Amino acid sequence: MRMSFTIIFMSIALLCSASVSCFASSSNMRPSMSDAGNGSVVYQEWKDETRGRIVPVKIYLPTNARGPCPIVIFSHGLGGSREAAVYLGEHWMKNGYVGVFVQHIGSDASVWQPVRQQGREKIIDALNAAINSRTFYDRVEDIKFVLDELERLNKSSGPLYNRLDLSRIAMSGHSYGAGTTLTMVGQKYFLGRREVSFADPRIKAAIYLSPPAKLRGRTPEEVFGDIQVPGLLMTGTDDNSQIGGTPAEDRRLPFDGMKFGDQYLLTFIGGDHMIFNGATRRAAKPGDKQMIAEIERVTTAFLNAYLRGEESERRWLNSEAAKFVASDAKFERK
Numbered sequence: 001m002r003m004s005f006t007i008i009f010m011s012i013a014l015l016c017s018a019s020v021s022c023f024a025s026s027s028n029m030r031p032s033m034s035d036a037g038n039g040s041v042v043y044q045e046w047k048d049e050t051r052g053r054i055v056p057v058k059i060y061l062p063t064n065a066r067g068p069c070p071i072v073i074f075s076h077g078l079g080g081s082r083e084a085a086v087y088l089g090e091h092w093m094k095n096g097y098v099g100v101f102v103q104h105i106g107s108d109a110s111v112w113q114p115v116r117q118q119g120r121e122k123i124i125d126a127l128n129a130a131i132n133s134r135t136f137y138d139r140v141e142d143i144k145f146v147l148d149e150l151e152r153l154n155k156s157s158g159p160l161y162n163r164l165d166l167s168r169i170a171m172s173g174h175s176y177g178a179g180t181t182l183t184m185v186g187q188k189y190f191l192g193r194r195e196v197s198f199a200d201p202r203i204k205a206a207i208y209l210s211p212p213a214k215l216r217g218r219t220p221e222e223v224f225g226d227i228q229v230p231g232l233l234m235t236g237t238d239d240n241s242q243i244g245g246t247p248a249e250d251r252r253l254p255f256d257g258m259k260f261g262d263q264y265l266l267t268f269i270g271g272d273h274m275i276f277n278g279a280t281r282r283a284a285k286p287g288d289k290q291m292i293a294e295i296e297r298v299t300t301a302f303l304n305a306y307l308r309g310e311e312s313e314r315r316w317l318n319s320e321a322a323k324f325v326a327s328d329a330k331f332e333r334k
Helices: 003-016 086-094 113-118 120-129 133-153 176-185 220-224 253-257 288-306 311-319
Strands: 039-048 053-062 069-075 098-102 164-174 188-191 194-197 205-209 231-238 263-272 329-333
Touching: 039 086, 039 133, 053 086, 053 133, 069 086, 069 133, 069 176, 086 098, 086 288, 098 133, 113 120, 133 164, 133 176, 164 176, 164 288, 176 205, 188 220, 205 288, 220 253, 231 253, 231 288, 253 263, 263 288, 288 311, 288 329
Parallel strands: 069 098, 069 164, 164 205, 205 231, 231 263
Antiparallel strands: 039 053, 053 098, 188 194, 263 329
């Protein structure tokens, strides 16, 4: 059934260029990283037998939570890995969320590592070349597989047994991973007169960090207007990248095009593309620490409001969040 969509995916990728399984035993659990709080970090490689494909995951597993925990699936940017946005994985874990950080082979670090000694231009060329039909197809199918696998593992012996609240799943991603997230919650693609969506109803909320926004002659409302899940989009006034070609001012377009309510937009003054990944791969800047703290607070409030149904956090988002970030960011909602 999955492979029947191959031609559709290949056609879509030309339009959108942008920016059973195995689970090892609990003996593979590793200690949390520094300041990880009450939790464990589990590294595993799951195998999708249907595609003969390995999907590496890094799972942030709270140990201080009672009962099944809500879940956040995270998709890394082009050239990244399951080690993306460590600060968010650790912070969400401290707050009782299971973070499942997925690595997409073929659009991960393996893309640029073979040319890393040849200079920046070669690395950028390799990354841009990886924005294609194959990686689009693989990413969407990776996430669908992960959703299926979480259901299976919640019923099987192992670290995840009976630990997951499968009715409360959010998805997030950075850059190309934010594009993957948009796809999984209902971004629309156009193949001639045909409209295609890959929305998965198991995803109940979404956080988009520096998303690509390729409209290909369509309006934001046409491309993003059917997305119905609550969403939080974060970007910055300096959120440019040489990969994918979305300028900073266009990162907000998905928010502008969404027609349904419970949508939020946070734009950091001076925020660049890598701040949302934890300010990695560049020198530290004076405002990084404050921005990261604000990203942590606002994303967690959003998850608390829309996965846990905490009305106090929803009120905070709608009344206090703008004041909380006022010194270095603009907060919008609809």
